[in-house]
Amino acid sequence: AQTIHQWPVAEIKAVGSPLSLGCTIKGKSSPNLYWYWQATGGTLQQLFYSITVGQVESVVQLNLSASRPKDDQFILSTEKLLLSHSGFYLCAWSPGLGGQDTQYFGPGTRLLVL
Amino acid sequence: GDSVTQTEGPVTLSEGTSLTVNCSYETKQYPTLFWYVQYPGEGPQLLFKVPKANEKGSNRGFEATYNKEATSFHLQKASVQESDSAVYYCAHSNNRIFFGDGTQLVVKP
Numbered sequence: 776a777q778t779i780h781q782w783p784v785a786e787i788k789a790v791g792s793p794l795s796l797g798c799t800i801k802g803k804s805s806p807n808l809y810w811y812w813q814a815t816g817g818t819l820q821q822l823f824y825s826i827t828v829g830q831v832e833s834v835v836q837l838n839l840s841a842s843r844p845k846d847d848q849f850i851l852s853t854e855k856l857l858l859s860h861s862g863f864y865l866c867a868w869s870p871g872l873g874g875q876d877t878q879y880f881g882p883g884t885r886l887l888v889l
Numbered sequence: 890g891d892s893v894t895q896t897e898g899p900v901t902l903s904e905g906t907s908l909t910v911n912c913s914y915e916t917k918q919y920p921t922l923f924w925y926v927q928y929p930g931e932g933p934q935l936l937f938k939v940p941k942a943n944e945k946g947s948n949r950g951f952e953a954t955y956n957k958e959a960t961s962f963h964l965q966k967a968s969v970q971e972s973d974s975a976v977y978y979c980a981h982s983n984n985r986i987f988f989g990d991g992t993q994l995v996v997k998p
Contacts, residue, residue, distance in 0.1 A: 877938055880932030883930075
């Protein structure tokens, strides 16, 4: 069975500080990977997706960047946090290239920027 | 362009009453349709998906029919429980997935 793990579970960070969030998928080789952001009480906003190691496509940047250093790992980062970065960050994976594949979400990382 | 529009929440119901969450989508292609559910503090999870027009998806007493002519995929449940309280997202996907804004359901005992 596939498992998806996100870290950290929660973060409180200062405006202007750097950020790195991680996501690991086990039990599935070559998954498609996605980052989503969700404002408190808000909808799901897809930020990035990746279909292979080293390749990341931006959907909406929000002054964030993403990287896929390994087949099973997806990293979301920024060098300088803004207040508007607060929210719930979700990593997701899907089994294939087709856009009609089901996406499976991780437990999320809650970020509060002060 | 592609979009999904669903019932604006919160929707507040008493246990045992029926639920309908409207969902309409716009696309020029032939999408797969999804309903996801998100419980507080968790990531969304798939409730069910329907890849073909005029077919019905169902899970945990929830169901929805892919109406291609009306471009709708309304979520229904005959009798809601307090444990159904969550946010429900309608989505469609072609090359990428498009989520609605979510509908918060609050079920009171």
